[in-house]
Amino acid sequence: MTEHDIKDQSLATGGRFRIDWAEQEMPVLRAIRERFEKEKPLKGLRVSACLHVTTETANLMRTLQAGGADVVLVASNPLSTQDDVAASLVVHDEIPVYAIKGEDDETYYKHLSAAIDHKPQITMDDGADLVSTIHKSRREALETIIGGTEETTTGVIRLKAMAKDGALEFPVIAVNDSDTKHLFDNRYGTGQSTIDGIVRATNILLAGRTLVVGGYGWCSRGIANRASGMGANVIVTEVNPMRALEAVMDGYRVMPMTEAAKVGDIFVTATGDIHVLDTHHFEVMKPGAIVANSGHFNVEINLKGLRKISDGDPKLVRPFVEEYSINGRPVYVLGEGRLINLAAAEGHPASVMDMSFANQALGAEFMMLNAETLKNQVYTIPADVDMEIARLKLEAMGVGIDKLTEEQETYLNQWQEGT
Structure with a gap:
């Protein structure tokens, strides 16, 4: 059995039904997973994720796994874990999960240590607790880390403060700063x-x-x-x-x-x-x-x-x-x-997390490809990747948009012609 610390493995079947239900609302992430399954862009990459353990996060973990990543998941908040989801990931997907809804602070940080013991090459955070713990008390983990991603506003604030002080030891993608994240997920x-x-x-x-x-x-x-x-x-x-x-x-x-x-x-x-x-x-x-x-x-x-x-x-x-x-x-x-x-509820609807976690998956791929050229700073996912996620979302929703004509493109890229 996959290593884990969860509430109850018998909850796994119910968790799988709910994970599959969420997946129906996540067509962009599903399309990324289909590509990842073919190309294996994350093959052999060790990823430690400290995120809310929800049905949507489960689909992100399955996408990273499909891309070849070796994934460990821990909770980023003591009250946000869905215990049936944690059980399903362990039982059905053989993904190590350390998360129990209502866990005390001691257990929370013990779980963070389990994520660090994985010797990650990429960290995936929601609130920067994982990155912060590594920098404060588990600095030996820095030897293997090439970069990370951060999901939320609070985490980005912390990471930018670290970068400003020269304390950040590896590059991080601020997923939260992508337009397809904060304009939709946050709002x-x-x-x-x-x-x-x-x-x-x-x-x-x-x-x-x-x-x-x-x-x-x-x-x-x-x-x-x-x-x-x-x-x-x-x-x-x-x-x-x-x-x-x-x-x-x-x-x-x-x-x-x-x-x-x-x-x-x-x-x-x-x-x-x-x-x-x-x-x-x-x-x-x-x-x-x-x-x-x-x-x-x-x-x-x-x-x-x-x-x-x-x-x-x-x-x-x-x-x-x-x-x-x-x-x-x-x-x-x-x-x-x-x-x-x-x-008290189930977090964001899956359809909006579809875009946020598409950013996470593509952020991990971007980090793997570009880590050597990035400084120890906080970066945003490239605009063309952000735009592609928006295009895929519209396509999945059955919404069409206009395309510039050659004449319109020429007009927008010159300065000579006025009124």
Whole structure:
């Protein structure tokens, strides 16, 4: 049996059904897998992936394996693992998986160590915990690594900080910065799945409620848009004047969090920064305020500070809903402050992850072909690869587009002809 640390192998059959269901919605990744099976561009490549263990990720792992890669998968978040998916990958695909939904921090880092013990040549991260651990405490692993890929905004922020400080020891592809990732996954995927997680956890009606979104990056844009579409009154908080101005022009109220905290019914953070919701915000919230996070790490909500000002230990009043009491006034935290779309729901729909994971698969191939010429910096997947993923997605959706005529191409590539 393949080495692993998962909850229950008997869940494998149900996991396979769900993985196959997701695959139907992932035609771009399927096309890449068909090519990989023929060409084996990743033959012999050891890949350690630290990603959310979901049905969509399973299809990425199968694609890398089809390309000849030797893959190990660990969870990038303690609450995001789908245990039946982990079981299916171990039992049916013989892919080593180290992930258990609800694992404690000690187990989480033990699993990260298992990924590093694989002696990867390429790392595949969602939040940069794997890369960070290698640089901090497992530097012997740097001997074999040629490069990596990073899936999410939070991870890219960390990696760019490392590169700026001269601490990054190998090149990394910022998958998150591809247009076919952040314009679609972050906006439409996060928008829908975040609302899905909040509603599944609470079963509340959004219409007529005031929902506060922390930040107005692509993820927050999607959350604000979907919440507004369901009848919520949306407030946006921002530190960036340009994004704040855009939120105003998009029709949302914009104000500091200190003001929004007094009037919001539901709060969602999605910034990638720490303590977006802090103790002084909790102290002025309405009784029954609901707090959730859709940024990668639970640090966006100051949970330690919340515990300190609470009357006692929180009570679990529903699955993924903890009630804190501040002077007798309840405040509800969803999913332990972790990614609510994966803690309480199933994450992004497969059709949008199709493009994100197409970027991951092609990013690994690009890194294998070009690692020797790349510096220890953060790179974006080439624009032509990004454009090809968009073309394949449109084709799979049955959508046709125009093509420039020779006359139009000539006009766009000259300067002499004016009005």
